[in-house]
Amino acid sequence: MNGGVNGVALGVFIFFFLAVTVMGFLAARWRKAANEHSLDEWGLGGRSFGTWVTWFLLGGDLYTAYTFVAVPAAIYAAGAAGFFAVPYTILVYPLIFTFLPRLWSVSHRHGYVTPSDFVRGRFGSRGLSLAVAVTGILATMPYIALQLVGIQAVLDVMGIGGGDNTNWFVKDLPLFIAFVVLAAYTYVSGLRAPALIAFVKDGLIYIVIIVAVIYIPLRLGGFDDIFSKAAHAFSQVNPATHKPKGALVPGSTGQWGYATLALGSALALFMYPHSITATLSSRSREVIRRNTTILPLYSLMLGLLAILGFMAIAAGVKVSNGQLAIPQLFENMFPSWFAGVAFAAIGIGALVPAAIMSIAAANLFTRNIYKEFFKPDATPKQESQVAKLVSLLVKVGALIFVLGMDKTVAINFQLLGGIWILQTMPAIVSGLFTRWFHRWALLIGWAAGMVYGTLAAYGVASPTQKHFGGSSAEIPGIGQIGYIGMTAFVLNVIVAVVLTFVFRAFKAPEGVDETTASDYTADAGDKDVEVELPPAPVN
Numbered sequence: 140m141n142g143g144v145n146g147v148a149l150g151v152f153i154f155f156f157l158a159v160t161v162m163g164f165l166a167a168r169w170r171k172a173a174n175e176h177s178l179d180e181w182g183l184g185g186r187s188f189g190t191w192v193t194w195f196l197l198g199g200d201l202y203t204a205y206t207f208v209a210v211p212a213a214i215y216a217a218g219a220a221g222f223f224a225v226p227y228t229i230l231v232y233p234l235i236f237t238f239l240p241r242l243w244s245v246s247h248r249h250g251y252v253t254p255s256d257f258v259r260g261r262f263g264s265r266g267l268s269l270a271v272a273v274t275g276i277l278a279t280m281p282y283i284a285l286q287l288v289g290i291q292a293v294l295d296v297m298g299i300g301g302g303d304n305t306n307w308f309v310k311d312l313p314l315f316i317a318f319v320v321l322a323a324y325t326y327v328s329g330l331r332a333p334a335l336i337a338f339v340k341d342g343l344i345y346i347v348i349i350v351a352v353i354y355i356p357l358r359l360g361g362f363d364d365i366f367s368k369a370a371h372a373f374s375q376v377n378p379a380t381h382k383p384k385g386a387l388v389p390g391s392t393g394q395w396g397y398a399t400l401a402l403g404s405a406l407a408l409f410m411y412p413h414s415i416t417a418t419l420s421s422r423s424r425e426v427i428r429r430n431t432t433i434l435p436l437y438s439l440m441l442g443l444l445a446i447l448g449f450m451a452i453a454a455g456v457k458v459s460n461g462q463l464a465i466p467q468l469f470e471n472m473f474p475s476w477f478a479g480v481a482f483a484a485i486g487i488g489a490l491v492p493a494a495i496m497s498i499a500a501a502n503l504f505t506r507n508i509y510k511e512f513f514k515p516d517a518t519p520k521q522e523s524q525v526a527k528l529v530s531l532l533v534k535v536g537a538l539i540f541v542l543g544m545d546k547t548v549a550i551n552f553q554l555l556g557g558i559w560i561l562q563t564m565p566a567i568v569s570g571l572f573t574r575w576f577h578r579w580a581l582l583i584g585w586a587a588g589m590v591y592g593t594l595a596a597y598g599v600a601s602p603t604q605k606h607f608g609g610s611s612a613e614i615p616g617i618g619q620i621g622y623i624g625m626t627a628f629v630l631n632v633i634v635a636v637v638l639t640f641v642f643r644a645f646k647a648p649e650g651v652d653e654t655t656a657s658d659y660t661a662d663a664g665d666k667d668v669e670v671e672l673p674p675a676p677v678n
Contacts, residue, residue, distance in 0.1 A: 143298050144297065144298035144299060145296075145297050145298055145470065145475055145478065145479075146475075147475035147476055147479060148297050148470070148475045148476070148478040148479035148482060149297045149298075149299065149479065150479065151476055151478075151479025151480055151482075151483060152293070152297065152479045152482045152483045152486060154479075154483075155339075155343070155479075155480070155483035155486075155487060156320075156483065156486055156487070158339070159336045159339055159340075159487050159490065160320055160324060162332075162335050162336050162339070163323075163324030163325075163327075163328055163332040163333075163335070163336055163494075164323075164324050164327055164328060164332075165328075165335075166324070166328040166331040166332040166334070166335040166336070169331050169335055176519055176520035176523050176524075177519035177520070177522065177523055178252045178502055178505065178506065178519070178522050178523055178526055179250075179252065179519075180329070180523070181329035181330070181498075181523045181526060181527065182252060182329060182330060182416065182498055182499075182501065182502040182505075182523075182526055183252060183330060183416065183419055183420045183502075184329065184330040184331050184334055184420045185420075186247065186419065186420055186421070186422060187420075187422050188334060188420050188421050188422060188426070189421070189422055189426060190426050190429050190430065192334055193417070193418075193420070193421040193426050193427075193430050194430050194433060194434065195334070195337040195338050195341055196330075196333065196334045196337050196417045196420065196495075197414070197417045197418070197430060197434060198337065198341050198434065198437050199333060199334075199336070199337030199340050199341060199488075199491035199492060199495070200333070200337075200413055200414060200417045200491070200492050200495045201228075201408065201414065201434075201437070201492075202344070202437050202440070202441065202488070203282075203285070203286055203289075203488060203489065203491075203492040203493075204285060204286045204288070204289025204290070204485060204488055204489035204492075206224070206441060206444060206488070207289065207344070207444060207465065207484070207485045207488050208288070208289045208292055208462050208465060208466070208485060209285065209289075209462065210224045210441070210444060210445055210448075211444060211445060211446075211447040211448035211451070211464065211465045212448065212461040212462050212464050212465065213448070213461070214445055214446075214447075214448025214449065215448040215449075215451050215452060215456075215461055215464040215465075216384075216385065216448075216461045217384070217385040218369070218373045218384075218385030218386045218387055219385075219386055219387055219388050219389050219397075220385070220386075220389055220393060220396070220397060221445065221448060222445055223397055223400045223401040223404065224401075224404070224441060224445065225438065225441055225442050225445060226401045226405075227400075227401040227402070227404040227405040227408070228405070228408075228435070228437070228438040228441055229435065229438055230401065230402065230405035231405040231408050231409065232431050232432075232434055232435050233431075234405060234406070234409075235409045235431055236428065236431040236432075238568050238571050238572070239409065239418055239427050239431065240424045240427045240428055241571045241572075241659040241660070242254075242257065242415070242418070242419075242567075242571055243418060243419060243421065243424050243427050244424055244658060244659050244660055244661040244662065244668075245257060245260075245261075245571070245654055245658040245659050245661070246419050247419075247661065247663075247668045248654075248658045248661045248665075248668055249653070249654065249658065251419075252419070252502050252506050253272065253275075253412065253415070253416075253499075253502050253503050253506050253507060254271055254275070254410075254412065254415050254563070254567050255268045255269070255271040255272040255275070255503055255506065255507035256268075256506055256507065257567065257570065258271050258566050258567060258570060259507070259511070260652075260653045260654055261570040261574065261652055261653075261654055262566070262570060262574070262578040262581070262650050262652070263578065263649075263650025263651040263652060263653070264578040264579075264581075264582065264650050265511060265512075266578075266582055267566055267578050267581055267582045267585070268507055268511065269507060269508065269511070269512075270563075270566075270582055270585050270586075271507075271563045271566060271567065271585075272503040272504070272506075272507035272508055273508075274559050274560060274562060274563050274585070274589070275411070275412040275499070275500065275503045275560065275563065276412075276500045276503055276504060276533065277556075277559055278411065278556035278557070278559040278560035279411065279412055279413065279496045279497075279499065279500045279533065279556065280500070280533060280536040280537045280539075280556075281537070281555055281556045282411070282413075282492075282496055282537075282556050283493045283496045283497060283533065283534060283536075283537035284537040284538070286489035286490070286492055286493040286496075286537075287317055287318070287489065287493070287537060287538065288462060289462075289485055289486070289488070289489040290317045290485075290486050290489045290490075291317075292460075292462045292463050292466050292485070293466045293482040293485050293486055295463060295466070296463055296466035296467050296469075296470050296482070297470075297482060315538075317489070317490070318534055318535075318538055320490070321490055321493055321494060321497070321534060322497075322530070322531050322534055324494070325494045325497055325498060325530055326527050326530065326531065329498060329527075330416070330420055330495065330498055332494055333490075333491045333492070333494040333495045333498075334420070336487065336490065336491050336494075337491050339487060340484070340487040340488050340490075340491045343480060343483060343484035343487060343488075344440070344484045344488055345440065346480070346484075347469075347480060347481045347484045348440055348443050348444060350473075350477070351443075351447060351450075351469075351472075351481075352443045352446065354472070354473075355447075355450050355454070355468070355472050356450070358472060359450065359453050359454060364453060365446075365449050365450055365452075365453040366387065366449060368452060368453040369387060369449040369452045369453060370387050372384065372385075372452045373385035373386050373387065392619075392620070393620070395614065395617070395619035395620060395621045396611045396619075396620045396621055396622065398621075399614075399621035399622035399625040399626075400554075400610070400611065400621075400622040400625075402622075402625060403557065403561060403622040403624045403625035403628065404554075404557055404622075404624075406561055406564055406625075406628065407557040407560050407561040407564070407624060410560045410561060410563050410564050410567060411496075411499075411556075411560055412496070412499035412500060412502070412503055413492065413495040413496040413498075413499040415499070416495060416498060416499040416502060417495060422663055423662055423663035424660075424661075424662040424663070425662070447465050447468060448464065448465070450468060451464040451465060451467070451468040454468055454471060454472060456468050456471065465485075466481075466482060466485065469481040469482065493534075493537075496533075497530040497531075497533045497534050497537075498526075498530055500529070500530070500533040501525075501526040501527070501528075501529040501530035501533060502526055504525075504526070504529045505522050505525045505526040505529060506522070509522075509525050509529075510522060554609075554610035554624075555596055555607060555610065557610070557624050558592040558593070558596055558610060558623050558624035558627060559589060559592065559593070559624075561588075561592075561624045561625070561627065561628045562585050562588035562589050562592065562627060562628065562631050563585065564628065565581055565584060565585070565628075565631055565632055565635055566581045566585065569581075571659065574649075574652055575639065576635055576636075576639050577638065577639040577642040577643060577647065577649065578649070578650045579638065579642055579647060580634070580635045580636075580637075580638035580639040580641075580642055581635050583634055583635070583638055584630075584631040584632065584633075584634040584635030584638070585631060587627075587630055587631055587634045588627040588628060588630055588631030588634075589627070591626070591627045591630055592623055592624060592626075592627035595612045595623045595626070595627070596609075596610060596612075596623050598612065599611070599612055599623075610622060610623050610624065611623060612626075614626050
């Protein structure tokens, strides 16, 4: 790192940051509904987004600072193992094509705002609904934290905040600034803010990636030299482990870990509350089906992004914190003004998903904890007010994750959340197709997966972290290293299947299912399915 402040890059970054902040506040007036005081309006954008808005919103939601910073950083540090994110985004879209349209239909027919609403209605279980809600909130906080780490990384490289500064307030000031900005426009505009900003975010990211994969290899002598230098760097022995630092291709001992991590991450992605929130904000079932076919375009971008990790090695980037590798690569390779554009893409790429995540977590708390257990007669206006306040508290929780955990392994923030959120899949996805599982069996299976996954992750150490240092551990009975979340998920399903037979044998109460078969195929315009909320009258 150069040590000084890059004034030009900082100026460009601030320009774009201020521009999207203004857009975030103005979004409150975009497609505003007549009744703005409801979770449908604040938390789901009026359920009115079409194909392109949904595409940008989902893209902005799913391809985050994790994509731009943590994935290339993992490749920079360890090589091909970091590419797991590419196959998992390829696997995920055929999976969600089968169940997301059904979730959209039943949710719009019954007015469900969260996945916990659906679980409550399908299985008649307040306990299972609460478990899904708490897990969603818990898994979302480290994911928001990862976005804030991405913002801090680019500010560090530009020469402000972080670095070797021993004053904790100055060091973490960028995170507090990001928190205030994010909290303010999310509070005011709800889901409309990230939906509008996502157009800018995705445009900047595509521009930066296209330029990077053409311009940087030209400066470094082509892809042959890039891969050759990366392979040489990975072949060097790590003095801490006495093993090679990485590999261009996973070795035989790493194949189970790679495969289970890719599969588990694919299963978990659309269990996150923010993914479902963006899905439910669309105006029709057909919008969801179209998006599952065109969203793989982002996977192409992700593959190109991942290669930046190799480019950083070939360019001789040396950083103590791997999360700084790609911002530092941009700083070294690009003119200052374009480096500022790249930094803005990362920063805005963090703000958009962080906003959606905080909204989704707030929706869960409001609908499935506050209204379900504390104020069943809450009005739509009271729900929206509580959700706005909770969205602020969720961001505070994310800050605690950032300040209390090791930021040099930021990808573990997301992977830890993935271990937890994957345990909600049996209840949500199975419920969309069958009611065979018993509600109590699903709840106990969830508990088994959560306990095992958390304890196993707690026992994983890294060179900089005694606990929660990674997401892989030995798979019981197989002896191979694999993704903890996937192992916990298998345990979850086995427990749920076995106990379903037990509870059925003892004729345990099933709970009331408030849904019908036709609910899962309903579309906009059908009975009880509104196309969108009515617009506000023109003054």
